[in-house]
Structure formats: C-alpha cells, structure tokens
Amino acid sequence: MSESTILANAIKSNAWPFLEAKKILDQIGNVTPAKGYVLFETGYGPSGLPHIGTFAEVARSIMVRQAFSQLSDIPTRIFCFSDDMDGLRKVPSNIPNPEMVVQHLGKPLTSVPDPFGECESYGHYMNSKLRSFLDKFGFEYEFFSSTDCYKSGMFDKMMLKVLEKYDEIMALMLPSFREERRATYSPFMPICPKTGIVLQVSIIKTDLKSATITYQDDIGNYIETPVTKGHCKLQWKPDFGMRWAALQVDYEMYGKDHMPNARLYSEICHILGGTKPVQFFYELFLNEKGEKISKSKGNSITVDEWLQYAPLESMALFMYNNPTRAKRLHFDVIPKNVDEYITFNKKYHAETEQVKRFSNPLHHIHQSNVPVIETFGISFSLLLNLVSVCNPENKSIVWGFISKYNSEATPESVPYLDHLIDFAICYYNDFIKANKSYITPNSKQNIILQEIVVMLSALPIDITAEQVQEKIYDIGNKHGYENLREYFQELYQILLGQTEGPRLGSFIKLFGIKETINLIKQRLHIPKLSIL
Structure with missing residues (x-):
C-alpha cells in the first residue's frame, strides 16, 4: 500500500x-x-x-x-x-x-x-x-x-x-x-x-x-x-x-x-x-467505591499489580477506550479487558480495510505493529472458570483439559495462551477462590440438572459449543424461566460457586462432557441414572 x-x-x-x-x-x-x-x-x-x-x-x-x-x-x-x-x-x-x-x-x-x-x-x-x-x-x-x-x-x-x-x-x-x-x-x-x-x-x-x-x-x-x-x-x-x-x-x-x-x-x-x-x-x-483514585491514598491498582494478573496490553486497552468517560478501576475489570484485547486482535488481522484497522484500538496501542496471537477460541474468562473448577496446583493440569479440547494446542504452539494460564491461576487464587459461594439446588433445580446430565450423556462427540449452549437454553425455557439470565446465574452458583460465568456450551466443550457430568454429580450427589 x-x-x-x-x-x-x-x-x-x-x-x-x-x-x-x-x-x-x-x-x-x-x-x-x-x-x-x-x-x-x-x-x-x-x-x-x-x-x-x-x-x-x-x-x-x-x-x-x-x-x-x-x-x-x-x-x-x-x-x-x-x-x-x-x-x-x-x-x-x-x-x-x-x-x-x-x-x-x-x-x-x-x-x-x-x-x-x-x-x-x-x-x-x-x-x-x-x-x-x-x-x-x-x-x-x-x-x-x-x-x-x-x-x-x-x-x-x-x-x-x-x-x-x-x-x-x-x-x-x-x-x-x-x-x-x-x-x-x-x-x-x-x-x-x-x-x-x-x-x-x-x-x-x-x-x-x-x-x-x-x-x-x-x-x-x-x-x-x-x-x-x-x-x-x-x-x-x-x-x-x-x-x-x-x-x-x-x-x-x-x-x-x-x-x-x-x-x-x-x-x-x-x-x-x-x-x-x-x-x-x-x-x-x-475506585470500586466511585471515588477518585489518589497517589497519596494508594486507593487504586498500580501498574505492577495489574501486571500480576494480565498482560500489559490489556491495561493499555483499558486506557485507550473512552478517555472522556469516567471509568471504575478495580480488579474486576481485568478479565474483561483481556478478553476485549483478544477480540480486537482477531478483528484487526481479519480486517482488510485500512480505515477500519486505524479505528481498531490495537493499532494505537501497538503503534501500528500489532502482533498475531492465537488462543484457539479460549477466552480469559473461560480459562478462569476452568481453573476455578479444576483448582490446579500447576498449569499442566489446565493444559491437560486444553489438549483434549484441541490436540494442536500446546504451550509451544500457542505461547500467548500459555502466558494467560499463568495469569488466570494467579487471578483465581487471589480473587475468586476465597469468594466462592455455592448454593444447594432446590427440587426444581435438581430436576433441571438431572435433565442436563441426561442431555449431555446423549451428545455426539462432534457437537459444537453453540449447539450445547442451545440445548441448555432449551431446558431453561422448558421449565418456564422468563429471565434466562437468572437461570444461568443459578447454574453458575451451583456448579462454579459464583454468580457470573462463561457461555456454558463453551465451558463444557473445554472442560469435557464426561467431566461436566461428574461435576454435576459431585455438586448434587445425583443417584446414578439408568441411562448412564
């Protein structure tokens, strides 16, 4: 050009x-x-x-x-x-x-x-x-x-x-x-x-x-x-x-x-x-209370603290976006900005129009030299939830799940993803682990989860994450949930001990269908079903 x-x-x-x-x-x-x-x-x-x-x-x-x-x-x-x-x-x-x-x-x-x-x-x-x-x-x-x-x-x-x-x-x-x-x-x-x-x-x-x-x-x-x-x-x-x-x-x-x-x-x-x-x-x-951050009070995230939990470019993205709008700066914003960075990176390299590339934040963050990264569709939020379930002492356990999800994924083939796993484990240990709060399912939720187990047991190996998501969605609709956000929040609290989570279809494909069935049984102590 x-x-x-x-x-x-x-x-x-x-x-x-x-x-x-x-x-x-x-x-x-x-x-x-x-x-x-x-x-x-x-x-x-x-x-x-x-x-x-x-x-x-x-x-x-x-x-x-x-x-x-x-x-x-x-x-x-x-x-x-x-x-x-x-x-x-x-x-x-x-x-x-x-x-x-x-x-x-x-x-x-x-x-x-x-x-x-x-x-x-x-x-x-x-x-x-x-x-x-x-x-x-x-x-x-x-x-x-x-x-x-x-x-x-x-x-x-x-x-x-x-x-x-x-x-x-x-x-x-x-x-x-x-x-x-x-x-x-x-x-x-x-x-x-x-x-x-x-x-x-x-x-x-x-x-x-x-x-x-x-x-x-x-x-x-x-x-x-x-x-x-x-x-x-x-x-x-x-x-x-x-x-x-x-x-x-x-x-x-x-x-x-x-x-x-x-x-x-x-x-x-x-x-x-x-x-x-x-x-x-x-x-x-x-800060998280809506107060102006201050050097003398130390009521903010330092650069060094952010870099314990996420790459530097995710912090640069947080700074680039909407500079004339007041933004809360606390540790909860980190995962979102990591995932937004991954999304913008994919869009930048897929874009053929230069004008649109110039509008991509990464053009300005990296001063025109935007690196190519690969995560095989695994977001930081998804990693956090995988770490939350498997509670790894080292990242080799996490890689075990990822390798089953995609045989081409290795620490050597996707170094950026390998780097993110380190951050995810650190973030989980410091912010998620101590705040987990599981709920015991009531009778309606117990029936729903047993239906999810039955549904998962009958799935073909090549089913997509989106198809799994749709089937979970259909079960919620069947049981009369007008607010499906509430439905998924209940599932997150039962399975993950938190009110927010990833698209369950993506999580199940990464974590594994059999592993998800076992997770549900561990949480609910579901009797062995005849279909299984």
Whole structure:
C-alpha cells in the first residue's frame, strides 16, 4: 500500500488519536514550527507512587503522537515532565518510614529523604518508578525534572518574564480566589534559605532590575531572594502556563480536575508571549467505591499489580477506550479487558480495510505493529472458570483439559495462551477462590440438572459449543424461566460457586462432557441414572 493511500485512510479515521492529531495540524497550519518539531508534553506529580492514571496520560499522549506521525512528516518530541520541586504537603499512607518523611513536610520532593532507602531523595525514587514502568512498555520519551529545569536556569528567562508581567498575572489570578487567599497570594514561591521549605508568602516588593522579590519571614525579617536558578518556583497554575511558553508546547492532555483552570493556564502562557497548546481533557479513574483514585491514598491498582494478573496490553486497552468517560478501576475489570484485547486482535488481522484497522484500538496501542496471537477460541474468562473448577496446583493440569479440547494446542504452539494460564491461576487464587459461594439446588433445580446430565450423556462427540449452549437454553425455557439470565446465574452458583460465568456450551466443550457430568454429580450427589 502506498504512503499516499495510508495517509488518505488515516485522514478518514475517526479514532480519537487521529482526531486529536488533526487538531494539532490545524493549529500549526500544517507547517513545521520554528523550533523544528511539534512538542507533546505530559506531566506527573511525584507526591506518591505512580498509579495507572499516570501511565494512562503518557500512553494516551504517545498514541496521539503516533497518529500525528502518520498524518504528517513533521518531526515530533514528547517530554514527560515531573513536578518534583513541589513541596510535600502530606505523607502518603502507602510508603514505609512515614515518621521520617513527616519531618520534611513542605520541602521540595527532591529535598525529602527517600523512605525506601534506594535513591537520592523521595522525588528521585518516585521519578525512577515512573520511568521504569514507562520503559517497561517501550515508550519513547524525554524525561524532565522540574528541580533540574529551575536550578539549571532553563526557566530563568521565563521567570524574569513572570517578574516583568507580575501585575498582569496577579490581576488574572486574584479573582479566582477567595478573599483570604487573595491577601497572601503570589505566583512566586521562594525556597526558604534556612529551612528549605517551599514558602507561600505575600510578596512585598518585586525588582525587575535586580531580578529579585522581597518577602517577610515568620519572625518579621525582610528577605530578598532571586527568582532565578531555583531560588523560587511558581505556584502550580502559573507554573503550568509558564512551561507551555518556555518549552513551546504544542499538545497537552490533562485530567478533568484541571478543566476549571485551563483558561488560566492558557492566558498565562499568552501573557508570557507563548501560544497555548492544543488541549485534551480526560475523565478520571475511580475506585470500586466511585471515588477518585489518589497517589497519596494508594486507593487504586498500580501498574505492577495489574501486571500480576494480565498482560500489559490489556491495561493499555483499558486506557485507550473512552478517555472522556469516567471509568471504575478495580480488579474486576481485568478479565474483561483481556478478553476485549483478544477480540480486537482477531478483528484487526481479519480486517482488510485500512480505515477500519486505524479505528481498531490495537493499532494505537501497538503503534501500528500489532502482533498475531492465537488462543484457539479460549477466552480469559473461560480459562478462569476452568481453573476455578479444576483448582490446579500447576498449569499442566489446565493444559491437560486444553489438549483434549484441541490436540494442536500446546504451550509451544500457542505461547500467548500459555502466558494467560499463568495469569488466570494467579487471578483465581487471589480473587475468586476465597469468594466462592455455592448454593444447594432446590427440587426444581435438581430436576433441571438431572435433565442436563441426561442431555449431555446423549451428545455426539462432534457437537459444537453453540449447539450445547442451545440445548441448555432449551431446558431453561422448558421449565418456564422468563429471565434466562437468572437461570444461568443459578447454574453458575451451583456448579462454579459464583454468580457470573462463561457461555456454558463453551465451558463444557473445554472442560469435557464426561467431566461436566461428574461435576454435576459431585455438586448434587445425583443417584446414578439408568441411562448412564
């Protein structure tokens, strides 16, 4: 396929990364910016361990960058910026040695000792965790530390510009605060030379000629301090806009909680002589209680936790889907996303139209290089239920069932499926095993299950999973179930000890007809039927 055809198909695509990329091209007039490239920025506040929301912002930004590169040959760069010069406001609940950290509240994150005892500082440790899981996925990015940018003088030009435009910035910011906050607000936060704490104090005097500000300390002394070389940093709202102007950012996405301040970021960028970037807001991830996930509370799934139970690409799919819709992020979503990944993979490689491939999430997750996987029609949910029934100590037991189901399936011929079995066993042991709750069948259910046994005993060997499903379905209809979902839930609870499960036809074909008959007898202690 020619490059011009690929480009035409990309332009037609309505996948959200392409739509965002088109906005960038429109803003720059399809011309390379004077700096020589289009800059994508993504930010991170390392006040606590990075969670999946952090990973999502970077992953999504990279997806847009990739889409942009398919629409244009204009060079691009992506900066991952850590706000590690912010003062530590509170001690997260999920770190060791909190008593040590609490003694350094208010100091820049890169001036707080590392409670894990591994890095130069608290901020350096959190930065290393961020970079390690970005590297794990093979992301290409350039890392920037706020501390390094301020102290190296990289932001000095803009800090002087903020000093020059001090009154204009104050006029913009003050109406956004309550009266008591207005009395003490300043965009500059000096670093106390005695304590090292990031101060939020009133600025008594600004001096552009000497590039200093003057404030009064807690004992009444007047302190004059430079605004350059990291002696001061900016409040987070002016800092946001300042970075856009200093780095000439062309695209940035942020969480919905930033939306009320987006106008301020943009106007500060304009005041400082910059052009506001194309912006995209995403909805926040919520925990199982519907609460916003938080780094300091640790009330979410970490990247490492997700990777204990599922492949990384399943997590990337969760991030890709519906970024402007709030989604609950808890362990129950993992199996669904693994199965959706398998389904999208099959669709991608079966699709011949490039436009439709561009709309497939996997095109953006894998940056156009989508691997071919094979599971012989076995979903992750189906594996979980197989594991739930056979309760294996090792995966060779699971492979025994799979090999009978399909003689071509081996760990060597389907390595992806072999990998999923490891995840399924781990997920079962941690989330399903302890929560099983079987019900004892009543007289009606007992009759139904005996009929299922009789039906299964008479099936030909070559019957399909769909045909088995239809026969089970017919038995439910025969016994007057108006709500067949309720019928299948009862079967799941009796046989699997859970309210949800796979299509029973698929499960029976994988587990085995004789094995299913024995399972029913074990659960019900059904007397041996004459037909058997």
